[in-house]
Amino acid sequence: MIDIYQVDSFTTERFKGNPACVCVLDKFPDSKNMLNMAREMNLSETAFVVRDKDEFTLRWFTPTFEIDLCGHATLATAHILWTEGFWDKNKPIIFNTRSGKLIINLINDFIEMDFPSLEYSEVIEVPNSLIEGLGGIIPTFMGKSRENYLIEVATEEEVRDIQIDISKLLECNMHGVIVTAKGSEEYDFVSRFFAPEVGVPEDPVTGSAHCVLAPFWNDRLGNTKFRAYQCSQRGGYVNLELLEDRILLRGNAVTIFKGKLLEQL
Template identity: 85%
Template sequence: MVDIYQVDSFTTERFKGNPAGVCVLDKFPDAKSMVNMAREMNLSETAFVVRDNSEFKLRWFTPTFEIDLCGHATLATAHILWTEGFWEKEKPIIFNTRSGKLTVNLINDDLIEMDFPRLEYSEVNEVPSILIDGLGGITPTFKGKSRENYLLEVATEEEVRGIRIDLSKLLECEMHGVIVTAKSLGKYDFVSRFFAPEVGVPEDPVTGSAHCVLASFWSDKLGIAKFKAYQCSERGGEINIEVLEDRVLLRGNAVTIFKGKLLEKLC
């Protein structure tokens, strides 16, 4: 039987932050079985983790396919490994992933720190008009791209919070997703939202990998290396960020919502 958990990441409150599924396995089944399990969990990402001597192998799946990097599901997996006794809380966890080795530490018994790659971006002159229409006609003050994602800055936090997407128009864009961000005038340094309908996630509640890009962008823009960020989706979530030379430290909390057992082998 497979141990299955659901965890809310980047929050200290139940039913906030970003929910992720976590499956603790003895070995990975085939990819189709993991996609089916992710589809059954019906969350933006489900993580599958296997012990490998003193380290762990970690893979992430949306309800449609495997992805290269996922922050909130990594945080959820580390939380489960520590709280359920799969790993000692005093020891860091090393995950081997499609994005290389990711080291995760537990700070003060509840705050989790993830060492992730810093993702760069580049400015572009134009973005598809249908993308702007799909975001409700926002007015970007900066347009950029990072890998398969667009990165758009707008003038105010209110504009970010007020976005109402047109899903059909976003699905016509050739992109993995789009990050929209603005400087915050409140207790946070910046806010953001992330939309990725192409991978089955119309809006992701809190996105660790997007903040690997946002960390680079806001560090360049503001000339500082430490941030407190808020992803202002309906559920919402907080991320504390520290920018290093080519790495980003993402810090957040997690809450277990439920645990159970898959009654048959995942194959």
């Protein structure tokens, strides 16, 4: 039987932050079975982890397909490995992933993840369906990073007030879109992330998006340390530090439930 857990990441409160499923395995089943499990859990990401001597191999699946990088499910997996006794809390966790090695440390009450910084570039125009799909917002910056659009707007209120049209966003043929604005005194910036193409209309808190947002806001504010808030309905806090081509993402996690999958995948 397989140990399964559901964890809320980037929060200290139950039912806030971003939920992820974590499956602790002796070995990986085939990808089709892992995808079926992700569909069954019906969360934005399900993480599958296997120990390999003093390191771990980690894979992430949305309900639609396997992805290259996921912050909140990585944080959830580290939280489970430490709190459930799979790994010594005094030792860092090394995950081998499709995005390379990720080193995770427990720093006081925070889980600290060492992730790659992601580049972005400005674009002159975006599809009309993207703007319509975001409720007709007025961008102050338009860009791309890998498979995502990056849109800046003038105010935090504009980010919070977005009502999406999923059918319009699906016409864009992009993984997702990050929308951001400078924050209030409490946060340096806010954001939201929409990815209906991969079965996630809105992701509550997105670690990988902050790997783009940190260098983006470094270019604007000159800071290397940030307090960020993803203002989805659930909401979540991300503490960030930019170190050249790496990002330190720090957050908390809360276990919601644990159980057993009754048959092998």
